[in-house]
Amino acid sequence: MKITIASRNPKSNKFPLELEVAGTAESIKTSQVSEALAKKFPKYYIERQRLTTEDKKVLDADKTLKEQAILENGTIYFKDLGPQIGWRTVFMIEYGGPLLIHPIFYYASQLIYGQAYEHSAMQTWTYYMVMLHFIKRELETIFVHRFSHGTMPFTNVFKNSAHYWFLSGINLAFWVYGPWFSEGKQAAIRNDVWLYGSVAVWAWAELSNLMTHITLRNLRPPGTRVRAIPYGYGFDLVSCPNYFFEFLAWTAVCFLTTSWSAFLFNIVATGQMYIWAVKKHKNYKKEFKDYPRNRTSMIPFIA
Structure with missing residues (x-):
């Protein structure tokens, strides 16, 4: 032909x-x-x-x-x-930024801020929460995610990485690990309910996010682009519970730190995730005539 x-x-x-x-x-x-x-x-x-x-x-x-x-x-x-670059490689680069940046600000704080001080419990817990979050994301990229689109334009990697390297990397680390939140400072005081409550919500949200990623992975056999309606934990109320749980995890970080830098990152990230969720929700409804009508895009009962 x-x-x-x-x-x-x-x-x-x-x-x-x-x-x-x-x-x-x-x-x-x-x-x-x-x-x-x-x-x-x-x-x-x-x-x-x-x-x-x-x-x-x-x-x-x-x-x-x-x-x-x-x-x-x-x-x-x-x-x-x-020129194209694999999505898996893109994610590894994106999430690798905070994993390099946060230890620098946390362990080299005397060099960066020009004074010696002891990190508060809030700063220490935040450091481990951020590190574990991005380690989880890297491991999910390697072992969990299956991509319907294998590549993206190479030039986009710089734009995509800026969000993580600057907003959740340099900006978040600089303002959270600074001496103004150090041990003994009024701004760093957290009672046990505040501290461990934030950590508990964060841990639940992170595990819930992982469970939804595993559900999505199991919908698509290896090497295929098969699409199906996801069901199970989180999917009863929204089309993209993975985004909702990520929003909750970062909201816990916001309330633990009370830093404007954490709120800024969460607002920007949530806005982008909501745009993606709305698009995916519409695609689900268009593709599957029997798609559950009670689901919202990302936030249960709201949107």
């Missing part, structure tokens, strides 16, 4: 071109077209391609051309997404 590949870039000197793929519109899948294009231009490996119809509708890799109204001598539009 002959297919015309046109570029979305009007300045391209490689396109349009005619690609011949073995089979018919009824049997050829979009993935086969991607493979044929990558074979002709190795620079445009499959993850770097976006194949669409003329009206910019992205073609489904697992569907045949006929299912997407592309017939003999039809035209498919190609966009170069640029």
Whole structure:
């Protein structure tokens, strides 16, 4: 079957071109077209391609051309997404920032702040909570998460990492581990209910977040893009309980530290997670006609 590949870039000197793929519109899948294009231009490996119809509708890799109204001598539009980087690698870089930054501010506090002082219980607990959170995220990235999209544009790694390296890294660490919260300072005083209550809520939220990630992982067999409706702990009320539990974990850190830097990070992170949750919630309802109607996007009974 002959297919015309046109570029979305009007300045391209490689396109349009005619690609011949073995089979018919009824049997050829979009993935086969991607493979044929990558074979002709190795620079445009499959993850770097976006194949669409003329009206910019992205073609489904697992569907045949006929299912997407592309017939003999039809035209498919190609966009170069640029150099790609694996999502797993992106997450490792993002979460690695706070794991490097917090120990520097905590253990080199005399050098950074120019004075010697003893860390308060609040500072010590916060340090371990932050470190355990991001160690958990790294381990989940390696052993739990299965990605429906394997890569993202390489340049995005800098934008994505800035959120973690600066807001939950430098900004949070500098203001929480400073001498103004050191042992003996009024601002650092926490009674046992305040201190251990915050830690307990944080631990419950982190474990709950892990459980929801495991539920999502078990929905998708290895090496597939299978999608299904998640059920179980957390999913009875919201579509994205993993985001809700993460919000609760960081809220516990906020109330333990009372630092504006923790609240800032939590507000920004929660805002982004809510945007993702709304999008996923809409996709679930669109894709599954029997999707539970009582669920909200992220926050039970509210939104």
